[in-house]
Amino acid sequence: MIANAPLVFALPKGRILDEVMPLLRQVGIEPEPAFDDPRSRQLRFKTNHRDLDLIRVRSFDATTFVAFGAAHLGIAGRDVLMEFDYPEVYAPLDLNVGHCRLAVAEPVEMTKDDDPARWSHVRVATKYPNVTRAHFAARGVQAECIKLNGAMELAPSLGLCRRIVDLVSTGATLKANGLVEVETIAEVTSRLVVNRAALKMRPVQVNAWIDRFQEVLDAA
Numbered sequence: 001m002i003a004n005a006p007l008v009f010a011l012p013k014g015r016i017l018d019e020v021m022p023l024l025r026q027v028g029i030e031p032e033p034a035f036d037d038p039r040s041r042q043l044r045f046k047t048n049h050r051d052l053d054l055i056r057v058r059s060f061d062a063t064t065f066v067a068f069g070a071a072h073l074g075i076a077g078r079d080v081l082m083e084f085d086y087p088e089v090y091a092p093l094d095l096n097v098g099h100c101r102l103a104v105a106e107p108v109e110m111t112k113d114d115d116p117a118r119w120s121h122v123r124v125a126t127k128y129p130n131v132t133r134a135h136f137a138a139r140g141v142q143a144e145c146i147k148l149n150g151a152m153e154l155a156p157s158l159g160l161c162r163r164i165v166d167l168v169s170t171g172a173t174l175k176a177n178g179l180v181e182v183e184t185i186a187e188v189t190s191r192l193v194v195n196r197a198a199l200k201m202r203p204v205q206v207n208a209w210i211d212r213f214q215e216v217l218d219a220a
């Protein structure tokens, strides 16, 4: 880490960005114009703060950039933080955006004869194999996970497996695919994340950003 280089802030692209940008602007961070240009292929952006650059990455990768110190700060869903569980990532603030939950779901027709308390082994399609295995292991159930990166809801009807673990917000995606939620694993919101080494090596700068986010959240 170069002491006087700009801090790098990892933003998740995709759906969360729409909720995060108003918050970022309230905090006083304004990216250079290319950030809002849909034709731009640029991935790193200067901001109105000389000592802060933004990078735009996949939502699953924001915490990885921060964990390895490639980014100093970032924003990540609690789902992603739980899945990776990086010791180098400190997640001090709940940003109160990206509300959803991580849940187990199965076809509606299975539920009338199915008792989750009697499961001993489950086969699950999910983007979250680590969280899923830990959730089931805690009550002695072995989970065999099939890793998918999206469209998990298709897996039961196509015979890949009978159950899925995925994010649920309105429940519309489950309903449209004939599935129902049978267990909630965790409530999810997005959090401000910080690399622990950056916090030690550049405490004034990093803490100033944490404090600024806290002020905006307190005022909301």
Ligand SMILES: Nc1ncnc2c1ncn2[C@@H]1O[C@H](COP(=O)(O)OP(=O)(O)OP(=O)(O)O)[C@@H](O)[C@H]1O
Binding pocket: 012, 013, 014, 015, 016, 057, 058, 059, 060, 076, 077, 078, 079, 080, 098, 099, 100, 167, 168, 169, 170, 188, 189, 190
């Ligand atoms: N339905 C939802 N409602 C609210 N928040 C959600 C919802 N789905 C996902 N999220 C949050 O947004 C984050 C990103 O969502 P998701 O994994 O679907 O990525 P994406 O927007 O499709 O982007 P990517 O292309 O990187 O996969 C998740 O980690 C989660 O914290």
Ligand SMILES: O=P(O)(O)OC[C@H]1O[C@H](OP(=O)(O)OP(=O)(O)O)[C@H](O)[C@@H]1O
Binding pocket: 015, 149, 150, 151, 152, 166, 167, 168, 169, 170, 171, 172, 173, 174
């Ligand atoms: O309960 P709902 O409000 O329907 O939201 C749940 C859906 O949202 C997320 O997918 P997303 O739309 O981000 O697409 P993805 O599968 O490409 O990640 C999640 O993976 C579910 O499929």
